[in-house]
């Protein structure tokens with residue numbers, strides 16, 4: 001495992017597992033599987049409706065809380081009552097603290113919610129703060145109006161959309177990218193690009209491992225999602241080889257500047273109306 005020191009001097013593993021679109025049982029199994037195969041970073045969110053299961057998986061793994069790096073995200077419907085929402089999130093995850101807490105989407109009262117997150121940092125309930133799906137202007141505004149700099153920005157990032165402009169800005173504030181859809185959500189057109197087939201052959205790795213290695217060498221944190229125990233095992237075996245500068249450059253040529261998912265302003269507004277009972281999850 002490799003680690004990055006964040007702008008608040010805490011460290012974060014560069015690879016973990018994501019739990020988006022996992023039913024509670026699937027998330028619990030994936031978390032146990034990951035933690036027993038060398039992972040320490042787990043990413044979830046209020047909106048995934050599997051935080052209770054992630055908490056059960058952490059306990060069932062036999063790992064201590066300190067051995068695990070846990071990130072989760074507040075959903076916009078929770079922003080107006082963020083202090084309570086943080087308590088409820090801690091309860092669902094069955095933990096005393098969250099290592100990294102994100103605002104999930106840039107809509108609604110996100111300044112108010114961020115301030116509540118800062119209070120949670122001061123109270124020791126949260127260690128680091130992050131923003132998810134915020135663009136450069138939105139990140140700048142949060143930094144201008146608040147005290148604690150965000151340490152991690154979680155955005156869609158993969159070889160077809162490497163977030164070059166955002167990363168140049170993040171260097172200025174010492175923040176790093178956590179890549180969502182690091183494997184393009186499993187898109188075979190991306191995973192089977194020739195460059196990955198060739199490098200996989202050269203290094204005796206899978207195409208997915210080459211892509212994940214490209215991410216960590218680009219300075220990204222990766223959280224590939226997987227319900228498949230072989231993939232879970234493989235996705236962490238990316239620290240025993242290195243791509244050359246030429247190979248990194250070769251991969252950068254497949255950038256298409258296209259993303260798989262982009263929320264328009266209207267879609268973001270719609271997220272405010274999605275307000276499930278998060279405590280009702282299994």
Ligand SMILES: NC(=O)c1ccc[n+]([C@@H]2O[C@H](COP(=O)([O-])OP(=O)(O)OC[C@H]3O[C@@H](n4cnc5c(N)ncnc54)[C@H](OP(=O)(O)O)[C@@H]3O)[C@@H](O)[C@H]2O)c1
Nearest residue numbers: 018019020180181182183184185186208224225226227231
């Ligand atoms: N902040 C946000 O708005 C946001 C949005 C989306 C996602 N996320 C986070 O990012 C994480 C990753 O995104 P994602 O899971 O949607 O996409 P992803 O990691 O890019 O791709 C996951 C897909 O790739 C497949 N896969 C995983 N490992 C593989 C391997 N070694 N070989 C071949 N296929 C493999 C998985 O199938 P199998 O199950 O069969 O392995 C799954 O279908 C999420 O779980 C979530 O934590 C955040």
